[in-house]
Amino acid sequence: xxxxxxFDDIRSTIQKICNNLGYPQTEFDVSEASRPxxxxxxxxxxxxxxxxxxKRPSEIAESIANEYKKDKGKxxxxxxxxxxxxxxxxANYPLLTKSVIQSSVQENYGQIDIGKNSKIVVEHTSVNPxxxxxxxxxxxxxxxxxxxxxxxxxxxxxxxxNYVDDSGLQVADIIVGFRYGGFSREPPKGQKFDxxxxxxxxxxITERYETDTTLAEKRSLIxxxxxxxxxxxxxxxxxxxRRVLEEQLKTCWRxxxxxxxxNFESQIVxxxxxxxxxxxMKSMGMIELEKEGKNEDCWVIRTESEDDKVLVRSxxxxxxxAKDIPYAAWKLGIADDPFYYKxxxxxxxxxxxxxxxxxxxxxxxxxxxxxxxTVIDSRQSRLQKIITxxxxxxxxxxxxxxxLGYESVTLSADTAKTLNLDTGGKSIQMSxxxxxYVNADYVLxxxxxxxxxxxxxxxxxxxxxxxxxxxxxxxxxxxxxxxxKQDLDKIITFDMTESLSLEGDTGPYVQYAYARAIRILExxxxxxxxxxxxxxxxxxxxxxxxxxxxxxxxxxxxxxKNLSPKIIAxxxxxxxxxxxxxxxxxxxxxxxxxxxxxxxxxLVYSFKETLSKSLYLLGINAxxxx
RNA sequence: GGGCCUGUAGCUCAGCAUGGACAGAGUGCUGGACUUCUAAUCCAGUGGUCAAGGGAUCGAAGCCCUUCGGGCCCGCCA
Numbered sequence: 001x002x003x004x005x006x007f008d009d010i011r012s013t014i015q016k017i018c019n020n021l022g023y024p025q026t027e028f029d030v031s032e033a034s035r036p037x038x039x040x041x042x043x044x045x046x047x048x049x050x051x052x053x054x055k056r057p058s059e060i061a062e063s064i065a066n067e068y069k070k071d072k073g074k075x076x077x078x079x080x081x082x083x084x085x086x087x088x089x090x091a092n093y094p095l096l097t098k099s100v101i102q103s104s105v106q107e108n109y110g111q112i113d114i115g116k117n118s119k120i121v122v123e124h125t126s127v128n129p130x131x132x133x134x135x136x137x138x139x140x141x142x143x144x145x146x147x148x149x150x151x152x153x154x155x156x157x158x159x160x161x162n163y164v165d166d167s168g169l170q171v172a173d174i175i176v177g178f179r180y181g182g183f184s185r186e187p188p189k190g191q192k193f194d195x196x197x198x199x200x201x202x203x204x205i206t207e208r209y210e211t212d213t214t215l216a217e218k219r220s221l222i223x224x225x226x227x228x229x230x231x232x233x234x235x236x237x238x239x240x241x242r243r244v245l246e247e248q249l250k251t252c253w254r255x256x257x258x259x260x261x262x263n264f265e266s267q268i269v270x271x272x273x274x275x276x277x278x279x280x281m282k283s284m285g286m287i288e289l290e291k292e293g294k295n296e297d298c299w300v301i302r303t304e305s306e307d308d309k310v311l312v313r314s315x316x317x318x319x320x321x322a323k324d325i326p327y328a329a330w331k332l333g334i335a336d337d338p339f340y341y342k343x344x345x346x347x348x349x350x351x352x353x354x355x356x357x358x359x360x361x362x363x364x365x366x367x368x369x370x371x372x373x374t375v376i377d378s379r380q381s382r383l384q385k386i387i388t389x390x391x392x393x394x395x396x397x398x399x400x401x402x403x404l405g406y407e408s409v410t411l412s413a414d415t416a417k418t419l420n421l422d423t424g425g426k427s428i429q430m431s432x433x434x435x436x437y438v439n440a441d442y443v444l445x446x447x448x449x450x451x452x453x454x455x456x457x458x459x460x461x462x463x464x465x466x467x468x469x470x471x472x473x474x475x476x477x478x479x480x481x482x483x484x485k486q487d488l489d490k491i492i493t494f495d496m497t498e499s500l501s502l503e504g505d506t507g508p509y510v511q512y513a514y515a516r517a518i519r520i521l522e523x524x525x526x527x528x529x530x531x532x533x534x535x536x537x538x539x540x541x542x543x544x545x546x547x548x549x550x551x552x553x554x555x556x557x558x559x560x561k562n563l564s565p566k567i568i569a570x571x572x573x574x575x576x577x578x579x580x581x582x583x584x585x586x587x588x589x590x591x592x593x594x595x596x597x598x599x600x601x602x603l604v605y606s607f608k609e610t611l612s613k614s615l616y617l618l619g620i621n622a623x624x625x626x
Numbered sequence: 627g628g629g630c631c632u633g634u635a636g637c638u639c640a641g642c643a644u645g646g647a648c649a650g651a652g653u654g655c656u657g658g659a660c661u662u663c664u665a666a667u668c669c670a671g672u673g674g675u676c677a678a679g680g681g682a683u684c685g686a687a688g689c690c691c692u693u694c695g696g697g698c699c700c701g702c703c704a
């Protein structure tokens with residue numbers, strides 16, 4: 001049993017009582033009490049019926065409480081009608097604690113069936129393959145990865161895609177850099193190829209466009225050559241982007257992120273996907289050939305409140321958004337799949353990473369979904385809105401295509417200063433083109449150094465390998481947590497110094513609680529016996545820990561339904577706070593009796609298991625020592 | 627000009643979907659707790675006209691309207 005079942009039990013009992021009393025049907029709320037003195041569970045039905053029954057809320061609560069008291073069932077020990085109008089309940093703790101502890105040690109604890117095994121696609125990362133990942137990209141990656149994990153826990157059949165835009169202008173820029181910028185094909189020793197391309201080649205060549213106009217001409221020639229896909233230039237571009245992609249993926253894997261399939265834009269462009277979708281839009285009357293005005297001879301899509309959007313230029317070429325439409329249709333399984341598949345490699349967690357190909361490999365796979373979630377920052381909301389509309393017309397159904405938007409990551413004034421930028425005390429938008437960013441690998445490395453020192457200080461007995469392992473886990477925990485803990489519509493102002501903080505509401509704080517629990521279990525020596533009564537776990541530290549553990553599936557449901565990954569971050573933090581309070585105030589190994597030691601060990605074990613499972617949803621590993 | 631997002635403690639943010647019991651965390655600052663299951667911790671104090679105004683409601687941080695501040699987006703670029 002978990003808290004959810006307690007809530008359900010109370011809800012259905014109230015429902016029954018209301019029917020018996022002849023009260024009208026109404027949607028009422030049963031949720032956790034806002035303060036301990038109000039008990040464990042509260043219901044607002046008194047307020048909701050006050051008007052139609054023409055009674056005071058407290059009177060109604062009173063009448064329900066009186067009925068409820070006649071048969072409280074097993075799970076509830078106290079029912080109170082509060083003078084404010086609320087109906088409050090106190091849980092049967094021995095029973096609640098016992099069932100929470102016993103269910104929490106099951107493998108699939110926290111799982112809740114919302115998805116009914118339906119197929120869902122999550123696309124994230126999708127970074128242009130001409131540069132290294134910076135902290136802004138990390139937000140996208142972590143939102144996507146965390147959401148995919150949560151949806152899986154909520155019984156969706158999840159496929160994760162990474163869209164590789166290997167045919168755009170940025171690719172042409174890099175080629176210009178290598179061909180005409182005088183840059184060596186190989187990075188200096190010790191520098192990753194993606195860092196070299198982004199930090200050196202791309203930033204430099206972009207700067208030179210301003211003074212050297214011939215370079216821009218060369219770029220447009222290269223862009224044309226890329227489109228065909230057969231020229232030496234296209235082959236060279238392919239070589240570069242694949243090398244960058246490989247390095248980018250290393251960073252993603254380092255963060256604990258894996259994918260199912262890589263989709264290459266160049267292949268989408270060369271396939272017949274666009275043609276099919278274009279015809280379909282024409283036949284459905286969704287687009288029009290403009291006869292006059294500034295968009296004369298272009299195929300445009302009309303939108304309700306905004307300007308017409310050009311899909312096909314007057315010269316017959318497709319615009320940027322036009323490339324996204326067939327891909328979106330492909331993800332939803334609306335269009336025929338023109339691709340074959342081949343293995344890109346096997347990832348750290350054993351998951352095979354596939355890639356699309358237009359060559360006949362004989363392998364056909366299906367990476368489409370009944371629903372699609374595309375993680376892209378909200379600056380693209382306008383375009384995504386158009387795509388969403390088109391997809392709902394194709395599917396004749398709303399909600400199949402979801403743009404999961406989020407606000408951008410900016411750099412704090414202090415951090416900008418370290419890049420020699422004076423922003424006048426304001427934060428600044430990152431820009432790959434201008435070289436205004438902080439690379440993800442760099443942040444992880446600096447964090448690693450700091451966490452290594454901390455770990456070594458606290459654990460002088462641990463060997464080098466172990467210390468490095470711990471510091472890497474904590475560094476990743478810190479970064480991932482900081483990217484997910486706040487709401488998607490809040491701008492994150494990244495500050496290097498602040499990101500090194502490992503105290504308070506941070507990943508390391510949560511990980512530390514895990515290490516503490518492990519230590520108790522280790523020192524406890526033997527495996528705890530769960531087949532006992534837990535009546536002795538009486539302190540509020542123990543009961544609230546059990547209660548918090550019991551909320552896991554409620555949180556998973558909430559996070560999955562609202563596509564809100566931060567809910568799980570908050571839950572992990574809640575678990576850690578509650579455990580730390582328990583840890584400071586309740587002795588486990590030196591408790592009065594052997595039975596109590598055992599019962600508390602069970603609680604600690606239950607906490608450890610639940611925290612580990614919920615941290616897994618955040619893609620965070622907790623070390624056993626810190 | 628139009629569209630989207632945002633404004634809650636010195637700072638960073640929960641709470642807003644589904645209105646209800648004295649508005650919560652972290653951080654900062656002040657003080658306290660390590661011969662103890664690791665102090666990356668805990669405890670206490672400090673700190674708020676929930677941007678402003680109006681409306682509907684028995685009741686608003688939350689819903690509606692207006693105003694103001696901040697950010698982003700509006701190309702036959704990607």
